[in-house]
Amino acid sequence: MRQTPIYDVCVIGSGAAGGVIAKELCEGGAKVIMLEAGREVPLGKFLSHKWPYELPYRGLRGEKQAPFYQGGVSTSIRYEDCDAVSVDRIRVLGGRTVHWNAVVLRYAERDFRGWSMDGIEEDWPLTYQQLAPYYERIEQMIGVCGQDDGLEIVPAGKHYLPPLPWRCSEHILHRATKSMGIPLISVRKAVLTTVYDSRPPCHYCGHCMSGCDVGALFNSAVAMLPKAQRTGNFTLRQNALAREILVDREGLARGVSFVDAQTKLEQEIKARVVVVCCATVESARLLLNSRSPQHPRGLANSNGVVGRYLHGHLGGGIDIYLKELEGVSPFNQDGATDHVYIPRYNHLGGKKDYAGGWGFQVNFSSYMFPHHALRLGGYGTAYKQRVRKMQPGYLMLGAFGKVEARPENCVSVDPHKADEYGIPIPVVHFRFGKNDVALWSDKNRGLMEICSNLQGEVFPDFGEAPGGFASHEVGTIRMGKNPKTSVLNSFCQAREVKNLFVTDGSCFTSSSEKNPTLTIMALSLRAADYIREQRRKGDL
C-alpha cells in the first residue's frame, strides 16, 4: 500500500494570503500542499474585454465575473438579523485577487492603536514599526505604482512604479480638494505601470474588476503560485473544499479533510502545520465546523471568539457630471480604474464625536455605461442628447469608511443546513453600531461638501442608512493581546493550537478605512518568517 505523504504545511485558500505564504514557505524549503475549493480560470478565458452585446444578458447579470464564483458559492450562505451588508465569497484559483481594484495602502501607526487613540476596540498586538519591513518587502514583491506623498495617514514605501497619469476629471477634483485643504494623492495600486517581475504593464482597459487578462494586475495565481511551483516543493489540489481541520489526541492539527467538488468524495491529507486563508467568512466557518472532543466549540475556540467581531467597510458614494467637461469630444478615460485617492482627512481638525474616518476612491466605476441615464428625468430626443453631452464629465467618488469591531456581529454555522457538498453553511449576523452611523453621516456631509466645490450635476448614492462590506470583511478570528477576546497572537498563530495559523483578513483586530489586502499580505509574510524560524528550531 502506498504511504500517504505528510506535508510540512497545508495552506487552505489560494488568494492574497494563501499565495504569499505558500510561495514564501516553499522558497524556504517546506513541502507545501495548497487546497483550493475552486479551479483555475486561465487568463485566456477571461471575459474582461467582451462587449456587453457579446454577453447573454449584456453583462447586467454578472456574466463576466460568473466563472469566478464556482459551485454555488454565492448562495450557500444565510443572512439573519442583518443590516444591508453582503460578503463576497469567491471560488476560483487566486481567490479575490483574480478580480479586484488592487488599491494597496499601508495601515498608519494609529490604525493599529484604536484603543489608545480613540478609546474603542483594542490595540493590535503589533505596531506599525513591526510590520513596516514586511510592507516594504511585499510592495516590492507584488509591484505597486504610486509615490511617497509625505502623509502620515498613508505611510509610504521606498519603491514604487510610476504613478498612473491623472484624468481631466481628477485634475478638476484636485483643484476643488486643494481649495478645501484636503489632500488628494496618486493612488497606490498593485497594477504594473512598467514591465516588472516578468509581468507586462497595464494596458488601461479599465477592466480590473472583471479580471486582468494579461496579469498586469496582481493576481495570486499568476504572480505567486508559479514561484511556489518553481521550487519543486509545491503541490496544488484544486476543487478541494475543506470540510474540517483534523486534530490529534493533544488537540493539535494533524491534517485536513476535504470534499472533492467534482466527485463529491471525502479525502484527507496530513500536514504538520495548517494555514487557513479562506477569507473571513469561510475561515471562521471552517474552524467552527472543526469540532472534536478536544475542541467542542470548534477549533481554537474555547473562549467562543471564533466567528465574532465580524466587520468590514461601510460605503456610499456619489456621481458627478462635471460642467467643465460637458459636451467635449468623447475620449478614452478607462485607465486602470482608480488613479487618485483621497486619504482620510477628518482627523486633521481635532477630535470628533465618533472614532475613525473614511477615504475616497475615485473613478472605479465603468466609463462605458452612462450611469446618469438611469437617474436623469425625462425621455425623448432632448433626454438622449443630454445623456450624451454629460457623459465625458463623469467623476465618481466611492467612500470606504471604518466599521467598529464588535463581538455581537458574527458568523456562525447552521448544523442543520448544509451546502451541496454536505458542509454546514455560514450564517451572518450584523448590525451597524452608533459609531458607524455617526461616521457614515459625517462622511456623507464631507462628500456633499466636496461636491459643493465642483461645478456639475450631482447624484448622491449613499441611501438612507449605511451598507457594507465592499468585499473588505475582516475580524472573525482576530489576533490580540488579550487571550479572552482574541484567538491568535501577533504572528497569526492560534494560542490553543500552535500549529494552526490564520493569515487572511479574519486575523484583523480592527479595521481602519484603508483597503485590507496589503496588510493581509504583509501579515502573511511575517507569519511565514515565523513559521520558518519555528520549524528551524523544531518547535513546529
Place this chain on the structure above:
Amino acid sequence: MKRRTVIKIVALGTLASKLDVVGGSVCHSSADMAWSVSNYKLRFFTPEENKLLDQLMEMIIPADNQSPGAHAAQVSLFADLMVSTSGATIQGQWREGLKRIQEQAAKSTLAEALAESAANEGHATADIERFFRDLKHMTVNGYYTSAIGIHKDLQYQGNAYLTAFPGCTHTQILSNQAGEQGEKTGQARQPKESGNLSGQANRTNGRRGLRT
C-alpha cells in the same frame, strides 16, 4: 500593443498545466456566450406586445442626427430576453403595464399615454408610473449596452489595449489647474463644516463597483 504581444511578454499559459496538480481535472464551461438578435425568437411577449414595446422604447430613446434609436438597436428583443428570464410577478407587471398603456392610447394617442405614465417620474407611486420607470430603465440598459448605443451614440473610445495612458490632454483644464500631479500634498487644514444631505439620497449602498 496587440493583445497577443502583451500575452507573449509573459507567455502565461494555463497555470494548472504547469503545476503539480494532484487529482481534480480542470474543466471550463465556456459555452458560447455570444447573444445575437439576428434570429432571435420572442420568448415572452406576443408579436403585438413586442410591436408596442418597440414603439414605446423608440419614443424614449429615438433616432436623432447622431445615431439610430432603440428600435434600430432592437432593445425590445433584449427586454423580451430579460423579462422571459424573470419571475412571474415581474412578467405580470410588464404584461399589465403594456395593456394599460394600450388602453390609454386608444383614448388619445400613444405619445399622450406615455407622457401621462411619465408625469410623476421622480416619485412614482401608481402602477402605471412604476411601469414607466421599469420601461425606461429597460430601454436605457438595453440601448446603452448595444453596439449602436456604445459606438454610434456615445462614441465610447475605450475597452482597448493601450501602450501608455495619456492622462488629461485638454490643455484648458490643465491650465486651470492650481497644482500639479506629483507635488507633495503635505498636511491639510480642516475643511469648513458645511454642506447638507438634502437632495436625492434614495439609492442603496451595495451598488455596482463597491468593491476594491
